[in-house]
Amino acid sequence: MNFINKITDFTVSERFQRYVQIDTESDPKSPTCPSSEKQKNLSKLLVEELLEMGISDAELDENGYVYATIPSNTEKQVPVICFCSHVDTSPDCSGKDVKPIVHSNYRGQNIVLPEDSSVVIRFDDHPDLADQIGKDIITASGTTLLGADDKAGVAEIMDAARLLMKHPEIKHGDIKILFTPDEEIGRGVDKVNLNKLGAEFAYTMDGEKAGTIEDETFSADGVKIIINGISVHPGFAKDKMVSAIKIAGKIIDSLPKDRLSPETTEEKEGFIHPVGISGTVERAELNFIIRDHATKNLKSHEQELKFIVENVLHGFKGATYEFVVTEQYRNMKEILDQYPKIMDIGMEAIERAGLKAERRSIRGGTDGSRLSFMGLPCPNIFAGGHAFHGKMEWVSVQDMEKAVTTILHVANLWEEKA
Numbered sequence: 380m381n382f383i384n385k386i387t388d389f390t391v392s393e394r395f396q397r398y399v400q401i402d403t404e405s406d407p408k409s410p411t412c413p414s415s416e417k418q419k420n421l422s423k424l425l426v427e428e429l430l431e432m433g434i435s436d437a438e439l440d441e442n443g444y445v446y447a448t449i450p451s452n453t454e455k456q457v458p459v460i461c462f463c464s465h466v467d468t469s470p471d472c473s474g475k476d477v478k479p480i481v482h483s484n485y486r487g488q489n490i491v492l493p494e495d496s497s498v499v500i501r502f503d504d505h506p507d508l509a510d511q512i513g514k515d516i517i518t519a520s521g522t523t524l525l526g527a528d529d530k531a532g533v534a535e536i537m538d539a540a541r542l543l544m545k546h547p548e549i550k551h552g553d554i555k556i557l558f559t560p561d562e563e564i565g566r567g568v569d570k571v572n573l574n575k576l577g578a579e580f581a582y583t584m585d586g587e588k589a590g591t592i593e594d595e596t597f598s599a600d601g602v603k604i605i606i607n608g609i610s611v612h613p614g615f616a617k618d619k620m621v622s623a624i625k626i627a628g629k630i631i632d633s634l635p636k637d638r639l640s641p642e643t644t645e646e647k648e649g650f651i652h653p654v655g656i657s658g659t660v661e662r663a664e665l666n667f668i669i670r671d672h673a674t675k676n677l678k679s680h681e682q683e684l685k686f687i688v689e690n691v692l693h694g695f696k697g698a699t700y701e702f703v704v705t706e707q708y709r710n711m712k713e714i715l716d717q718y719p720k721i722m723d724i725g726m727e728a729i730e731r732a733g734l735k736a737e738r739r740s741i742r743g744g745t746d747g748s749r750l751s752f753m754g755l756p757c758p759n760i761f762a763g764g765h766a767f768h769g770k771m772e773w774v775s776v777q778d779m780e781k782a783v784t785t786i787l788h789v790a791n792l793w794e795e796k797a
Contacts, residue, residue: 381734389779390541392481392776394537395534395536399519399527401420402420402466402468403468404474405468405557409594412561412569418467422439422558425533426438426445428495431541433544433589436449443466443561445558448554448556457793459555460578460581461790462554462555462584462786465563466530466559467564468524468526469563469767469768470525471768474790477518478520481516482517484515485511498774505773506587510589510679514778518771518772524770527539527762528762528772529762529773531762531782537781550794552793567746571796576755581755581756582747582760583750584759584762585740585745587761587762588765589775590735591737591757592760593759594713594715594716595710595712596710596744597708597710600681600704601667601669601704601707603665603702604664604684604688604760606623606627606699607662607701608626609621609661609698610659621697624658626691626692631656633691639683652668669684670706693726711747711756711758713759715756715757718756722754722758724789727792728789728790728792729760729785731792734785745757747759761785763778
């Protein structure tokens with residue numbers, strides 16, 4: 380629909396700048412859902428804004444999930460689709476007191492962030508900046524992350540909801556909105572109520588570069604290794620003490636140096652990655668994430684890690700270990716390939732928005748990975764953010780506006796093809 384591309388009264392940038400100032404950092408050490416109560420501060424605001432738009436069933440549940448429905452405005456029987464983003468930000472970098480800065484009419488310069496001049500977003504280090512000449516870029520101030528992951532997606536869905544309510548000439552079926560907590564700590568859909576949501580297909584707005592849509596993620600497991608040593612007073616330890624700390628250190632040192640690590644892999648190559656270590660002489664714990672695009676490869680990576688552990692323990696008589704594997708998520712492509720129409724419409728919507736559509740794989744996961752295996756097939760559309768989880772994070776205003784336009788086209792295309 381050509382009318383969609385003529386819309387210019389976007390509010391996505393203003394919304395985004397408001398949302399990022401609300402601290403929603405998730406907490407991996409907390410057992411609650413949401414893991415940090417402050418995530419609800421943004422979610423409550425989103426419900427208020429949805430109600431103000433006339434979306435009457437918008438609500439926040441006790442676990443921090445926002446549900447809402449934009450009612451159908453067509454006589455056709457259209458599949459119910461959902462747009463989903465997460466409100467939390469990564470605990471890898473502070474999300475408190477974010478000060479968004481708009482750099483208007485970007486000309487290709489390095490961007491020095493004012494509150495810490497050592498933080499510089501260099502043109503040569505961020506190839507996607509080449510696409511941003513003449514556009515407006517939003518960054519943080521240098522002491523926090525920005526929160527484009529995924530408040531860009533949240534703002535885009537909110538602005539698209541406003542426009543769908545404002546323009547009944549954009550025909551669509553029932554559109555569901557879902558905002559989740561705790562995606563950044565792997566718990567984003569732990570307590571989602573899919574029966575309540577009532578959608579058949581979904582799209583997360585949580586991708587990166589404008590024009591991209593992702594139908595493939597890593598498959599992921601977690602591994603916890605517990606090393607049981609032997610603690611003896613160090614003054615009498617000769618031939619008796621077996622240090623779990625030293626064993627843990629040797630296991631880390633024995634990992635492959637030139638392969639199977641995030642530092643040495645790219646594209647669809649998997650890895651074994653240590654993400655935490657703690658302990659005492661008597662007991663040490665190592666935590667790993669295991670990743671690969673081919674699910675069958677996870678077992679071989681885990682076997683290689685187990686072999687390393689056993690080989691190290693041969694040199695430490697009396698030490699024992701526990702090796703616990705936990706499934707985290709699986710490659711959503713295994714599900715999405717069964718429903719090609721979801722990707723076809725996503726690709727066509729991006730093209731109708733005036734962008735070149737690019738199908739990509741993610742070296743990571745999204746809420747869509749787990750949702751797909753829970754019965755809600757869900758690829759990932761670009762939200763426009765870059766350099767996630769750090770102080771150099773940035774997003775383009777115009778790319779966020781293109782994401783809003785893409786959402787409108789997705790909604791309209793499902794109706795058009797029904």
